[in-house]
Amino acid sequence: MSNIMSQSTAVIVMNIRSLPRRLWMSLAMVFASAVVVAILLAFLAMAKGFEATMQSAGSDDIAFFMRTGSAAELNSSASKEQVNLIENAPGIIKDEQGQLVSPELYVIVDGVKKSTQQEANIPLRGLSQRGVDMRKGFTLMAGRMFTPGTDELIVGAGILREFDGFDLGQEIHFGKYTWKVVGVFSTGGNVFESELWADAKVIQNLYNRGSSYQTVRARIGSPDDIAAINDYLKSEPRLTHEVQTESAYFATQGKSLEYMAIFGWVISSIMALGALAGALNTMYTSVSDRAMEIATLRAIGFSSMSAFIGTMVEAMTLAVLGSLVGALVAFIFFDGLNASTLGGSFTQVVFSFQLTSDLFVKGITMALVIGFISGVFPAWRAARVPVIVAFQSAR
Amino acid sequence: MSSQNLFELSQVAKRFTKGKETISIFHDLNMQIKEGDFLAIMGPSGSGKTTLLNLLGGVDQPTEGQITFDGQRIDNLSEGQLAKWRANNIGFIFQFYNLMPMLNAARNVELPLLLTNMSRSERKQQVKVALELVGLSDRASHMPSEMSGGQQQRVAIARAVVSDPKFLLCDEPTGDLDRQTADEILQTLQLLNEKFGKTIVMVTHDPSAAKFAKHTVHLNKGEFVKAEELLV
Numbered sequence: 001m002s003n004i005m006s007q008s009t010a011v012i013v014m015n016i017r018s019l020p021r022r023l024w025m026s027l028a029m030v031f032a033s034a035v036v037v038a039i040l041l042a043f044l045a046m047a048k049g050f051e052a053t054m055q056s057a058g059s060d061d062i063a064f065f066m067r068t069g070s071a072a073e074l075n076s077s078a079s080k081e082q083v084n085l086i087e088n089a090p091g092i093i094k095d096e097q098g099q100l101v102s103p104e105l106y107v108i109v110d111g112v113k114k115s116t117q118q119e120a121n122i123p124l125r126g127l128s129q130r131g132v133d134m135r136k137g138f139t140l141m142a143g144r145m146f147t148p149g150t151d152e153l154i155v156g157a158g159i160l161r162e163f164d165g166f167d168l169g170q171e172i173h174f175g176k177y178t179w180k181v182v183g184v185f186s187t188g189g190n191v192f193e194s195e196l197w198a199d200a201k202v203i204q205n206l207y208n209r210g211s212s213y214q215t216v217r218a219r220i221g222s223p224d225d226i227a228a229i230n231d232y233l234k235s236e237p238r239l240t241h242e243v244q245t246e247s248a249y250f251a252t253q254g255k256s257l258e259y260m261a262i263f264g265w266v267i268s269s270i271m272a273l274g275a276l277a278g279a280l281n282t283m284y285t286s287v288s289d290r291a292m293e294i295a296t297l298r299a300i301g302f303s304s305m306s307a308f309i310g311t312m313v314e315a316m317t318l319a320v321l322g323s324l325v326g327a328l329v330a331f332i333f334f335d336g337l338n339a340s341t342l343g344g345s346f347t348q349v350v351f352s353f354q355l356t357s358d359l360f361v362k363g364i365t366m367a368l369v370i371g372f373i374s375g376v377f378p379a380w381r382a383a384r385v386p387v388i389v390a391f392q393s394a395r
Numbered sequence: 396m397s398s399q400n401l402f403e404l405s406q407v408a409k410r411f412t413k414g415k416e417t418i419s420i421f422h423d424l425n426m427q428i429k430e431g432d433f434l435a436i437m438g439p440s441g442s443g444k445t446t447l448l449n450l451l452g453g454v455d456q457p458t459e460g461q462i463t464f465d466g467q468r469i470d471n472l473s474e475g476q477l478a479k480w481r482a483n484n485i486g487f488i489f490q491f492y493n494l495m496p497m498l499n500a501a502r503n504v505e506l507p508l509l510l511t512n513m514s515r516s517e518r519k520q521q522v523k524v525a526l527e528l529v530g531l532s533d534r535a536s537h538m539p540s541e542m543s544g545g546q547q548q549r550v551a552i553a554r555a556v557v558s559d560p561k562f563l564l565c566d567e568p569t570g571d572l573d574r575q576t577a578d579e580i581l582q583t584l585q586l587l588n589e590k591f592g593k594t595i596v597m598v599t600h601d602p603s604a605a606k607f608a609k610h611t612v613h614l615n616k617g618e619f620v621k622a623e624e625l626l627v
Contacts, residue, residue, distance in 0.1 A: 003509075003510060003511075003512070006509045007509055007510065010506065010509050014495055014497055014498065017497035017498075018496070018497050292493060293493075293495055295493075296487075296489070296493040296495075297506070298478065299452065299454055299481065299487050300481065300482065300487065300506055300507050300510070300554075301478050301479065301481045301482025301483070301507065301510050302478070302482075302506075302509075302510065303475065303478055304474065304475070304478070387454045387455075
């Protein structure tokens with residue numbers, strides 16, 4: 001075994017040292033792997049960033065009520081009477097002012113994207129101070145909170161970053177109504193930062209919603225309370241709602257960009273096929289270029305296994321080198337890149353591409369697959385050519 | 396000097412198939428090489444010299460017949476077994492030296508020792524001895540591209556003898572060298588034969604080179620055309 005190890009190590013060192021003789025072919029393989037990995041990571045980082053933006057918004061200790069059958073907040077509704085019934089559900093925490101419940105409204109307004117100067121949907125959420133308190137990580141970055149009963153709103157940091165016209169102190173026109181931006185808030189980069197917040201009662205009035213809301217959030221002691229609340233909803237015929245933890249709701253919403261990851265795998269796999277063709281050419285050239293050396297080593301007594309391993313390691317090294325370049329390019333150009341896309345309620349969700357360590361591992365794995373397939377056939381040729389034929393080709 | 400047969404070729408035939416055509420290089424070739432001999436094989440192109448060299452070196456196998464080395468049949472060994480056999484018994488010296496261009500002289504000479512269980516320090520010592528033998532101790536760290544043809548061939552000889560094989564196979568070892576350098580190389584081979592008892596078979600076109608050998612045989616169309624005492 002140590003014999004094979006020392007043979008293989010010697011062959012690997014020779015192969016790597018002879019790379020400058022095949023510089024351009026080797027660089028072509030590195031480049032092809034780099035492009036495949038960079039594109040794969042770009043798509044995966046997009047999906048990951050979106051998922052993280054959605055999932056980090058949810059809390060396990062918030063019960064989230066929507067009308068049964070509603071896929072998103074926009075489609076839901078809850079009358080004043082239903083909100084009162086929900087307040088009586090078991091497990092909801094109280095304080096000195098009563099149950100910690102936040103009935104909310106969710107309407108769509110227009111904004112102009114900075115990147116394209118095109119109009120896109122933005123959610124305008126109506127809520128009270130109780131609702132604001134239920135958002136984890138909420139901080140007012142600039143200005144102040146809106147005053148209840150007025151046409152003031154506060155704007156999420158993501159909206160400020162991606163859309164025109166929402167600067168602090170600015171007046172905004174949605175239809176015939178004029179609003180004033182009095183504050184900028186952050187919720188730690190999650191989906192709530194892609195929203196505008198104003199007083200729920202003002203929105204009820206301006207958008208003719210009467211006394212009704214759309215969704216209800218309630219603080220609960222633990223996620224286990226959801227079962228008891230569910231039983232309560234089933235036993236109360238006036239309630240047509242279903243409940244889940246807020247984190248469960250956003251986890252489902254976060255999966256809506258999963259197709260991006262799948263698309264990324266498909267695109268990069270197709271590109272990998274092209275890269276494979278080039279890589280195979282590179283490796284066959286390498287075997288041909290080293291024919292005299294392979295033949296000489298085998299004549300001396302080196303095993304065919306060492307020729308196989310040497311070629312495989314060369315292919316894998318070039319592919320991994322490419323993946324590192326690709327990962328670096330993806331990191332420089334995509335990590336933290338801001339983008340917005342349509343979320344579950346047909347509104348724009350602002351998110352940042354996220355390149356995490358598990359994505360890098362996926363990129364390198366992809367490159368290893370390219371390296372393995374592009375190496376195995378040339379390596380087989382290097383190992384199996386009879387020594388006599390290799391001598392002849394070397395002459 | 397021992398007079399035992401190191402090699403015995405018995406009724407050896409070698410044929411190649413090229414498309415639908417079968418080309419016969421040898422049929423019914425018989426030959427013995429005694430231990431300690433220095434044999435030159437001469438002959439025109441296509442006479443079968445290189446094929447014979449490949450058969451003796453365990454690089455190729457006969458279509459028919461038997462080849463024994465030191466009493467052991469080698470014509471029926473697998474590729475892997477032949478590789479081990481070559482590592483233990485044969486030193487190759489090639490016309491164009493076949494040095495690894497990316498390794499220095501010492502590393503080139505060390506290559507056959509990587510097939511043994513020697514420690515690094517033992518290998519280093521053996522390499523030093525081999526390079527001293529060919530007069531290149533001071534060139535150990537030089538790359539092949541930094542050395543003349545004669546020096547490169549000396550490194551190749553050091554590589555061939557470093558693991559102390561019984562048998563050296565030389566394929567036109569002076570074919571790429573000027574007369575003076577060629578003579579120096581041939582003198583080194585003579586030294587290895589006479590002082591260190593290496594059995595040497597050398598294929599050459601050059602009658603002057605053949606004169607350094609103890610015996611010369613001539614091949615023509617796969618047959619020995621001038622019998623020496625080693626021939627049957």
